[in-house]
Amino acid sequence: MYLLPTNEQLELIAVTNDVLTAHAPAESIRQRRDEPVAVSDHDWRALAEVGLLGLGLPESAGGVGAGITDEVLVFSEIGRTVAPGPFLPCVVGAHVALAAEDHELAAAIAAGEQRVGMVVGMPGLALTQGRLTGPAWVVDLPEHGLCVFATALGGGDAVGLVRVQDSTVAVAAVDPAVRLARAEFTDTELQRAGKGSAVILTRMTLLVAAELAGVARGCSEASAKHAKEREQFGRPIGVNQAIKHACADMAVRAEAAAAQVSFAAASCDAGHADTVLNASAALVVAVDAAQRNAAANLQVHGGMGFTYEHDAHFYVKRAERLRLLLGGRTAQLAALVNS
Amino acid sequence: MYLLPTNEQLELIAVTNDVLTAHAPAESIRQRRDEPVAVSDHDWRALAEVGLLGLGLPESAGGVGAGITDEVLVFSEIGRTVAPGPFLPCVVGAHVALAAEDHELAAAIAAGEQRVGMVVGMPGLALTQGRLTGPAWVVDLPEHGLCVFATALGGGDAVGLVRVQDSTVAVAAVDPAVRLARAEFTDTELQRAGKGSAVILTRMTLLVAAELAGVARGCSEASAKHAKEREQFGRPIGVNQAIKHACADMAVRAEAAAAQVSFAAASCDAGHADTVLNASAALVVAVDAAQRNAAANLQVHGGMGFTYEHDAHFYVKRAERLRLLLGGRTAQLAALVNS
Amino acid sequence: MDLDFTPEQDQFREEVRIWLAEHKPTEQRPHSGTEMRDYDLAWQRTQHEAGWAGINWPVEYGGRGLSLQEQLIWFEEYGRAGLPSMDSCFVGLHHAGPTLMSRATEAQKSTHLASILRGEEIWCQGFSEPGAGSDLASLRTKALIEGDELVVNGQKIWTSHAHLADYQELLVRTNSDGPSKHHGITWVICDMRSPGIEVRPIETIDGAHHFCEVFYDDVRIPLANVVGEVDQGWQVAMSTLSFERGTAFTAGQVRLATTVDELIELARKFGLLGDDELQRRLATARAEVAALRAMTYVGVSRNERSATPGPEGSIVKLYFSELEKSVARLAMDLLGTHSLELTSQTRSDGWTGRFLEAFSMTIGGGTSEIQRNIIGDRVLGLPR
């Protein structure tokens, strides 16, 4: 029973960090905020090339056949560095394609040639007999319209791909790392993952939790660093317990989220019976850690953290966006108490 | 528009404090924990003699005809010093007697000759057509069995007197300042205050809020005092922001509760239309302030606060007991959002 | 402890209410640039002409000479009428104005006070510096005395509306060899059109550009513009900061109460009032804005008894700031996935923009941590 990363996994983390720094740094969110996509095709393919998108896919689908324990490490790094890019819908979309035995699509996604967006329901969106009707948000809608849609945790266990073809209305997103549009579905087919749904939903739950745990960690590290470097009243601000204890609490929350994500991922790879419960727990703990650490990090940075130039607000906005997936807190908690 | 106490009111506070210190100090809770009543008849009459019980009653009923703004000052002192004694049921009971035109009973209560207990419903207690049926707690049951019963805020606006005559079973109370018993009512008559109910319920809400605001204030003061006096690492512990900021937050909560209690009481005496809303708000803010300050005060005192010898736990227990009145948080908050 | 306003005050409130209903601007307030400046100044002029500017300012400075209570009533009704805050006039009316009244020479007062009330001058504040932050007194913007002028070099930050302002209340270091860093600071009136001043707006988390950096390159300011004594500006600055804890935030507090009512309506519309948790959070918020108002009333009562506002103002500031943030958080939770969209706070349903902006509440005007220090040290008398 080991929950610390192996040497190979430390290597994976380092490689992920290198390629994210090169091709999807937080800084690029600012630079490309007025571009139609947050990550250029060139950079997206470079990110795909090192295998970030196909890590958990079998080799037959252009992947490397790694477990979810490796995938969560990648998503944790994405959150930690607030890297932009449609990692989540692409990875989930590839797994849906695989479950539908569309290896070609899975390989195209894994190679970074085909992007996938994410549909998030508004109140009133209904999934009936495999067809979507009603209003929804579309995040990072790709040209061809392919998007992932997932039901709320505990709410039917369906995940699939839907093609957004009708007209959408672009609006400003809270999180500048994504592009947002409103869409209205009218009896649109959802290509579901079928029997694979439950497993893919668990995977998605863990990937979201991992990215949020990464956000919590990134904020904790940024605050500790700032507390050491920033001087006021002639001393680093970290000497003040108001700052020191805020940093300690952030570290605790980050550790709780990371530990539970690792535990749940290992439990998932091992096929344990309580994997779903552990994945839900990971998401709940990670959402809380990410939200609170992002807010605390901004406060620790003071006015500096309130500027657009600083990265602190990216963490706040990332946490806000991710918390809404999988039915949001209401559905996530209900799933946990009823399981 | 003044919310600060007048000179006369400062005098009232001082007198109240003197008489509570003499006849109902926190220390007496420890001394008399195995006695059948928390305050002896001698002390109770002495407390009544200075007018603490009849403050808001007309002179015809043995009172002094003061407003609720004065009554809340007394109850705030009771909370601040965690004085034992059935002040709340007696004052409320006297007002019910008055509403029922039983001046004799009101005067007997005000004089400290007749005590009143408090009935607190268990789930299952029903009030139907003025009669109580089902299980309940009885707090400080007097020999003759007379008790106050009040419905939840927003739940029918009934308050009245009930005589507990059937056998009760004594049990240990969380709060050693009171004696507790279980009772079972079977179609027992509640002598309701009738048209006066709404006004008396508002008064009771404010008295409970005032006592809780006093608890919050007492804790805030105790912690600030301890932070100045207790030395660790060669300095008073109050130099540490962990302590200093905890004390500051306690002061803020105590101030918020006290201000809203004063505001609502003044609003009540002036007969303003939004008095009920303000009284509910006072109770909600005061419950929160009392609970959190009591817990924080115990933490600031460390191991010392965890001993029975120290008063810190009396505040915790008082807050726990008082928060349950008037339907508890659920009913209190529901009343507030629906008004 | 009489809460009742006098019949005259009730009458005053009624007049305010009627006048605001009849005269409030109908067009939307522009949210930036000279359009906003023009709007704010025009609205201030309108208020002044009708006698509503400087309600508790002395008559000799162009005010009405009424008490803090009438001023409070004005702000309550102003907030209740849903009127926009006039950000750009804030420093003039609530910082610089009261400071000049208490500390300036007659010449300085006559130059500025009536103009501020008449909507002819916008003021900004030049206190914060990049290296200083909460440690305000460690400021390093330097001013050398040359003849009858100060020559200023350095940089300020977090100056709201510097690009729109006519004047600035500027803190500079005139002496670095004093017994403490609090000595050697000078409070001076800086004309923002002086040569050598460069203003660069800062973009903030919510995409707004209200805050600026201000750079000073050999900026010459007449010594006659010094308020108080040279090197003694810290005391002047401290009084400036405490003034803003009077009634200045009353309108904002009333707006917050309105916001909570709006959120209750929003929850009703979304069918969320049946959600026990959200319903209780809304109810708690309603109780807390009530307590905030009560605390403000207590503060006004207290301030009427003393000349300069005391450290208790930090209690209200801390409570208000934290409450603004928690209400903003609650709004996001009510919005559900609608919180994905960035809706500017200039829109009436601009909840996400307001959520982002609310992060500044516990930072600006002294962080919550600094407020807790003030409460601990100066209200509770804890050891430092």
Place this chain on the structure above:
Amino acid sequence: MDLDFTPEQDQFREEVRIWLAEHKPTEQRPHSGTEMRDYDLAWQRTQHEAGWAGINWPVEYGGRGLSLQEQLIWFEEYGRAGLPSMDSCFVGLHHAGPTLMSRATEAQKSTHLASILRGEEIWCQGFSEPGAGSDLASLRTKALIEGDELVVNGQKIWTSHAHLADYQELLVRTNSDGPSKHHGITWVICDMRSPGIEVRPIETIDGAHHFCEVFYDDVRIPLANVVGEVDQGWQVAMSTLSFERGTAFTAGQVRLATTVDELIELARKFGLLGDDELQRRLATARAEVAALRAMTYVGVSRNERSATPGPEGSIVKLYFSELEKSVARLAMDLLGTHSLELTSQTRSDGWTGRFLEAFSMTIGGGTSEIQRNIIGDRVLGLPR
């Protein structure tokens, strides 16, 4: 990052489970006095005879010589079986025992280690003093060296079960002139039956008497009982404290998970699961106890890589303590007016007693504030 236990470990868990089911005591554990002592020691003896005592202690000291993982498994199953914590054996098994193993002489080890495992010795801890509190190193209980003895005078406080203990791990000041207060402290084994020792139980908030004050009046302790060097006891004490952050609290954590499940049942019984707020608080608690277990596993993984537990143990301790308190608070809120009755924590439905007792969680074993200091200073490397 392989979570799977080995087949041997799974087998071990199965054996533990079966044995506990067959051998767990059927009578209620007395909650105080010599009855409790006798109960705990008898149960410890039973465990020892079956080979379950000191699972990860070296064979030479009477242990099984297995890894921390098997020890963890034991505690998990112990907690899961709903078995009572053996408070009175805690110091011997988790503080004194590990400390002796790492620092004591062979003579000291052979005198005590096997006896602790066999349930023949109860230990208590003499670290805290009334004047010291969180500032442990400022302790003043004085020991003079006279010949081959220490002569001890002074007072300790918060000594759990001192009135039942055979031995005490005692910190005394042997030198007041050292370079720092951390120097000059000596860690010594004190026989609690020594003349001159007086024990006075302290009543706590929940009416219990587990904690004691201990007074020392010319108590003579052989120098041979000193563990480590004279004046160098601080280092020994620090290692003692870090040992308790290993698997020692695993059973307590599993019990907390069970408590949450019980509360969910209670809520169901009371018809409160339909209350959105209470349901979500219960769900959150369930998620958090899961995270607590994961953190413990991470800690065990980390400890296997290093000889002495690191400061990261404070992260788990802080999380665990705060969670215990919030679950206790949640229980009170679920109870409604039933929380008026004091129900002792020795009863299975003793929620109010447990609520009161939980206040000690963030105080004992280093307050939450001290844990945050440790995390800030030693885990994050923040400046002091």
